[in-house]
Amino acid sequence: xxxxxxxxxxxxxxxxxxxxxxxxxxxxxxxxxxxxxxxxxxxxxxxxxxxxxxxxxxxxxxxxxxxxxxxxxxxxxxxxxxxxxxxxxxxxxxxxxxxxxxxxxxxxxx
Amino acid sequence: xxxxxxxxxxxxxxxxxxxxxxxxxxxxxxxxxxxxxxxxxxxxxxxxxxxxxxxxxxxxxxxxxxxxxxxxxxxxxxxxxxxxxxxxxxxxxxxxxxxxxxxxxxxxxxxxxxxx
Numbered sequence: 001x002x003x004x005x006x007x008x009x010x011x012x013x014x015x016x017x018x019x020x021x022x023x024x025x026x027x028x029x030x031x032x033x034x035x036x037x038x039x040x041x042x043x044x045x046x047x048x049x050x051x052x053x054x055x056x057x058x059x060x061x062x063x064x065x066x067x068x069x070x071x072x073x074x075x076x077x078x079x080x081x082x083x084x085x086x087x088x089x090x091x092x093x094x095x096x097x098x099x100x101x102x103x104x105x106x107x108x109x110x
Numbered sequence: 111x112x113x114x115x116x117x118x119x120x121x122x123x124x125x126x127x128x129x130x131x132x133x134x135x136x137x138x139x140x141x142x143x144x145x146x147x148x149x150x151x152x153x154x155x156x157x158x159x160x161x162x163x164x165x166x167x168x169x170x171x172x173x174x175x176x177x178x179x180x181x182x183x184x185x186x187x188x189x190x191x192x193x194x195x196x197x198x199x200x201x202x203x204x205x206x207x208x209x210x211x212x213x214x215x216x217x218x219x220x221x222x223x224x225x226x
Contacts (some may be wrong), residue, residue, distance in 0.1 A: 033214060042200060043153075043217040088153065092212040096165050097140060098204075102152045 002093045006101035013054045014109055016078050021104045023072040023089035031092040032072045034063050036085045037103070043088065047074075079108045112136055114218035116201050122224045123191065131186040131221050133201030142184040143215070145200040146175060153200075159184060160206050170209045198222055 003026040013019050023032070031050055035043040047056045049065035049072060056063050060083065062075045072089055086105045090098040114135045123129050131192075135142060144156040158166035159178040177189040184201055199221045205213040 031211065035217075040198075040222075042219045043202075045214055045216065048214050090215070096160055096206055096210045096212065097143070097155060097158050098212050098215055100153045100155075 002029075002091060002099045004089060004091050004101040006087075006104050008104060009102055010105050010107075012107045012109060013076075013079050015080055021074040021076070021106075023074070023091075023101055025070050025072075025091045025093075026037075027093050028067070028070075028080065028091040029091050030065075030067050032065050033090045033092075033098065034072070034074055035090065036087045038085050046087075049075050052063060054055055061089050070103065076106075081110060082092050084108045114201060114203055114216050115197075116218035116221050118221060119219060120222045120224075122226060123188070125191060125193070127191075128187070128189040130188065131199055131201075131223075133186075133218055134182040135182055135184075135201075135203035135216070135218075137216060139203040139205050139213075139216075140181055141204050141206040141212070142178060142181075143202040143204075144184065144186050145202065146197045147200060147220075148197040154188075160210075178216055188223075191223075193225050196223055196225045208214055 005024045034046040036046050037043045047063040052067040054065045060077045062091045065072045084107050086103045088103045117132045141160045146154045156170045157176045162178045177185040201218040202215045204215040
């Protein structure tokens with residue numbers, strides 16, 4: 001059974017700082033997705049990573065995928081308050097579905 | 111309408127009521143999903159439909175009954191729910207390849223369900 005683990009689960013950081021969220025998964029896959037969820041809202045797609053070494057960047061967020069290490073990272077650069085949300089990674093290892101991590105609740109403090 | 115829509119957005123029901131949640135996708139996808147998201151719990155996959163056929167049912171209690179009449183519509187029929195069923199119910203859709211690989215999933219806005 002595929003397991004997807006994110007860490008940290010809770011992250012409180014100051015504006016202007018950098019940090020990385022990690023997503024580890026337990027079986028071979030070359031497809032990984034990152035989503036953002038604001039409180040009380042639905043999930044919004046952030047990044048689609050479809051091969052080993054894939055790197056995507058959008059604003060202050062950058063995601064990468066290392067399929068050999070079964071690891072994806074979401075790096076936050078110079079955090080701002082608007083980035084406060086819960087971030088989920090999700091892995092496709094066949095079987096018609098994505099398996100989601102538990103989510104990382106990020107709070108950016110002024 | 112674009113993307114994935116869900117109705118109603120909010121629902122309050124008693125334990126003896128019967129209600130239905132509706133989801134519609136306008137993306138031409140061939141797979142649809144129901145998820146449950148409770149406070150402080152991970153996202154739980156409930157049902158997966160591919161080409162109107164249920165391909166996964168994750169040990170969901172029978173008081174939840176899904177229906178997928180075509181590739182664009184998905185329903186979740188609810189009856190005799192319990193207070194612990196109160197949660198955000200999310201619908202999603204994606205394209206499934208011939209080898210069952212999942213493309214990006216698009217989520218609807220969710221239905222906030224409260225069972226009293």
